[in-house]
Amino acid sequence: MKGSRRHFLIGGGACAACLSSMAGARVLPTNLESLVDTNYEPLDADERGMWQSCERIEEMIRTSPQRFDAPALHDYTRGVVERLVGRETPDLRIYLMRDSMFNASMYPTGMMIVNTGFMARVRNEAQYAAVLGHEAGHFFRKHSIAGYRSIRRKSSTMAFIGAAANAAAGYSGQGSWIDAANVINQALVLSVFQFSRAHEAEADAYGIQLMSRAGYSTTAASQVWSQLIAERKASAKQRGAKYNDRSESAFSTHPPSEDRMQDLADTADHLTTVSGAASADGRDEWLAAIQPHRAMLLEEQIKLNDPGASLYLVESLAQDGWTGVLRYNEGEIYRLRNAAGDDVKAADAFAASTALPDAPAEAWRAHGFALLKAGKTPEGREALNQYLTMKPDARDAGIVRYTLNQ
Amino acid sequence: MVTRFLPLAAVLFLCLGGCAATTHQASDGFKPPSGKYRLVVMKPDISVSVLTAGGLNEPREDWTRTARENILASLKQQQAKRGGSTQVVFASTSAASDDPKLAELDRLHEAVGQSILLHKYTPYAALPTKQHKFDWTLGKLATDYGAATGNDYALFLFARDSFSSGGRVALQAVGMLGCVVGVCVMPGGGMQQAFVSLVDLKSGNVVWFNHLVSTVGDIRTPEGADAMVNKLLETMREPDAPKKSRKT
């Protein structure tokens, strides 16, 4: 199931997190000019065929129940892309999608997909721009078609892999989906092979060049990956598992490698030395844009019950001070992990949350149930009553009232 | 006659040498459309690709466009003979033309179509309660759509054709693993695959369903499109009439 989902959203064959680079793949951002302008039309038969396949995918994306309906954030995202590209972008269609995986992807037709799982981890506008610029790099450098053509040159062993993948995908009941993205999916299946890593490095370089021109702090690009690596390490440690940046992970097809992060950091240094221009990380702009959605973005991550990663995320955000929302989510992490001693940790966090002015109603519910579990019945009942007062038409009001009547 | 009871995978194996096979399903008491009726073809999903030497199934925009025009022309002509007038609703290409209800109907049909393919055409996945029944439906979404548009029937059509330089037999066998674990997704190789389902918009029910696998024919030509449409729809008759599978 996870596998086929990846096929679906990352099907563009050009995505931020799906490829790890290799040592020595660094590309310097010189002479990387755009191969696509606003009036671009596909030229060759294979490219036209690819566009046609993408149209069906785009219709499904457009009408998907996973579309994240946030017009202001959508406009903000387009603004960042246009600042990067230095022109208006009628040729790009941006879709914000509710998908907890860290990812963004770009289709050759100009469809750009930005996941909420990526937004949840971004800390400033420059980081947001780093990934969007990378995606734009795939688009403007026409990587989909180039990648596809290089796959076409490969042996029939590859087709064997593709056929087997399709067989597996068919089982999950997404047959015609898979068919719609047939070529593209095969491109994805094969993308772990070496030839496309050059594209990844080129997109990184292209993106960082756009960032530099737009006056964004170019170190943001390597920060995105270093945060992600730190998060995955925290997750692995928590689970007693080994961190491996080559292994497939549930939150992205392939986590970024430390090599790639180093390449980006080196390039950023290089650009800073060359230009010497002032740059901004756009932190305030980002916080203002994301604030209305913060609670939802956190919920999407915390409910995945990956405690190491979730604690990393919450604690990073808490560097600016603990809020009621953050304390509530901290409690939720322990409540879901549910290991020995976690009930106490969760209870403490819920108590701390309810003492803060922005505590969400759910914090009172969680606080109430935690108190009841600890045998503090009157206090627990009081907290649950507070929850119902704050949210009388809560979806779970039925069971809460029932609990109060016991 | 015999092939009706053979698993789809087996039909495909038999077909590797060059033949066409269809197996259809019809609901109890099914009466094919007749008299004056309005039929709508829902977002026909037709694609023609070339199988490259490297083993990729590469969609060809020009072939696909031609094949789509041919098939829809054949379909209109064929339905006109029965008394039907045929409209086509094409897939939406921009947000302005998106119709959420239609998109939902399309997705529902996709899930139902997958279920029919799985449970009626894959032997190990047969549902005992549906052994002698064909009663899948699109429910109220379909009847609402019929009421709103005045259409009597909706036809969902999925067709794939591919042309190769030959020598794809080994690969096809791998693709058939798909038929064993679930829904067949053929890697192609001069292979046609198509299915149609007819939905009665008065009841919402899928009243008729057919599946075609063929290693001959070419839907890029009007004759090839006629042949596919005829093979797909010629068995559309009352279920008490002898069910027929074809090998040519």
Next chain:
Amino acid sequence: MKARILFALMPMFLAGCIPTYTLKKAGPTTVANGAFTVQPSSAWNVVPKDVSRTQWEEVWTQNGPLLDTVAFLGGLPEGKAVVVQKKKEEQRVPLFRANMSPEDLASMVEASYRIRGVTVFNVESVDPVEFLGGQGIRVRFNYAPSNGITKKGDCVLRVIDKKLYVMKLEGVSSHYFNAVVPEFDLLVSTAALQK
């Protein structure tokens, strides 16, 4: 040659190497390894066991698992999960504990979807329900899987003697979920612990 391949393949189906759907007739029957009994009023198809489900679970369907399923989970002990998962998996469904609050039980149901890649998941209601001769909880929800076909779910849970008992209906929002609701309600109301 072709015929030979065919005949090599046929016995596989015939010998039942591949598990098949089996018939469950109307009338009283035990479910989930005999953990409890229910009384369906119509015939059902029992979905073949597979490695993705725990030994405590049994699944039925009317129109195929892509469209509707009813799952029975009987007597899951403490420390186990409602789904099969590896110990070091990145995202896990919380393990069952007998002292779980209604909030915890609802979260457990939700987590079982989220870890499988569902991001859009909405709880519609959580209410008390009569189940297996006592009070349990009922979680109604909807969600959007990545193929875009939205589904609805109705899950009834109760903890008895430190063990978890669950019945869950799930189906495509358009038509199929609603079509099975009356029969599901009947199954819930006739469910009785096996002596």
